[in-house]
Amino acid sequence: MKRSPYFLICLFVLFKAYAQEQQIKIVVEEIPNRLAFYAVNENDQAFDVKLTISGTNFRQSRATPRFTRVPAISKVHMKTIILMRGKKPNYTYDLEVNDSLSKRALRKSAEKIKIKPKKQIVVYVPKSCLNCDSLINPLNEGPYKFTFYELGEQPEIAEQLNRSLANSIVLDSLETPIVNLGGRLYTKIETYDELIEALEEE
Numbered sequence: 001m002k003r004s005p006y007f008l009i010c011l012f013v014l015f016k017a018y019a020q021e022q023q024i025k026i027v028v029e030e031i032p033n034r035l036a037f038y039a040v041n042e043n044d045q046a047f048d049v050k051l052t053i054s055g056t057n058f059r060q061s062r063a064t065p066r067f068t069r070v071p072a073i074s075k076v077h078m079k080t081i082i083l084m085r086g087k088k089p090n091y092t093y094d095l096e097v098n099d100s101l102s103k104r105a106l107r108k109s110a111e112k113i114k115i116k117p118k119k120q121i122v123v124y125v126p127k128s129c130l131n132c133d134s135l136i137n138p139l140n141e142g143p144y145k146f147t148f149y150e151l152g153e154q155p156e157i158a159e160q161l162n163r164s165l166a167n168s169i170v171l172d173s174l175e176t177p178i179v180n181l182g183g184r185l186y187t188k189i190e191t192y193d194e195l196i197e198a199l200e201e202e
Contacts, residue, residue, distance in 0.1 A: 024049050024070060024097050027077075035089065037079045041070045042115045043144075048098040050103040051078040055091030058083050067098060067105045073143045074110040114145045118201055119182030121146035124161055126174040129189050135177055138192035 005114040024047055025040040035058070039049045053060060058081040070076045083089055121144060125132045137144050151158040151171055158171055159176065164185060171178075179186040181198055189195050 023047060023099075024095065026051065026093065026095060027075070031080075033082050033085075034082050036077060037081075037093070038075050039068070039070045039078050040075045040113065042113070043070060044072045045072045045099065046101060048101055049076075049078070050096040050098075052094040053079060053081060053091055054087065054093070054097075057087040058089045058091065067096070067102060069101065069105045069107050071110045073113055073115055075113050076108050076110050090179065112143070115143055117144040117146075117199060120180070121195070121199070122180040123148040124157070124178040124180070125150045126171050126177070127152040128172060128175055129177055130175045132177045134191055135179075135189070135195060139195075143162065 023043055025042070027040050029036045029038065037051060037053070039051065041047060047070050048139045049070050050065050050067045052065045060079065060081045065079075068076060068078060081089065081091070094151060095120070121139070123132075123135065123139070123146060125136070125148060136148060139148075149157050151161070162171060165187075169187065174187070176188065176190050179189045179198070181195075186198060189198060
């Protein structure tokens with residue numbers, strides 16, 4: 001069946017609206033006699049978020065819910081409910097997300113989080129690596145999840161890596177890390193900026 005341009009535009013708008021709803025996740029954490037609700041923003045832009053909780057077998061503040069600023073790549077506490085002893089809470093919540101930031105939005109302390117990058121990041125650190133800290137330290141402080149291996153302490157991984165490189169490089173002689181981005185090996189990435197540039201390549 002032939003689709004009209006109008007239909008395709010509507011479908012795009014609906015998809016975009018659905019994606020908008022997924023931009024903030026609500027995570028519920030159990031603490032003694034309470035449930036804490038957090039907004040988790042895994043995007044590189046901030047949002048204003050309002051969380052409204054309704055249900056039974058718990059108590060909560062009677063204050064009217066307000067929009068709260070959730071910065072990029074962060075986690076913010078939104079609300080805590082108090083559970084009624086001996087009863088299982090039954091709740092639903094309504095989430096409003098706004099990308100038009102307001103000066104009136106509440107500002108709360110935000111916890112920086114780690115997110116999954118576009119491509120998996122694995123860093124292999126040779127024994128004689130002199131420049132690895134210039135990459136590892138920014139990765140530790142940055143937003144992306146990553147894995148790293150010290151080849152001197154894990155010879156079996158060094159052997160696998162040697163096979164992947166067809167024994168073309170003497171690992172013990174390398175003074176730079178080996179980086180695996182989504183299955184592709186790089187031997188000349190020395191800085192965080194170079195890694196991010198490679199990460200963004202299609």
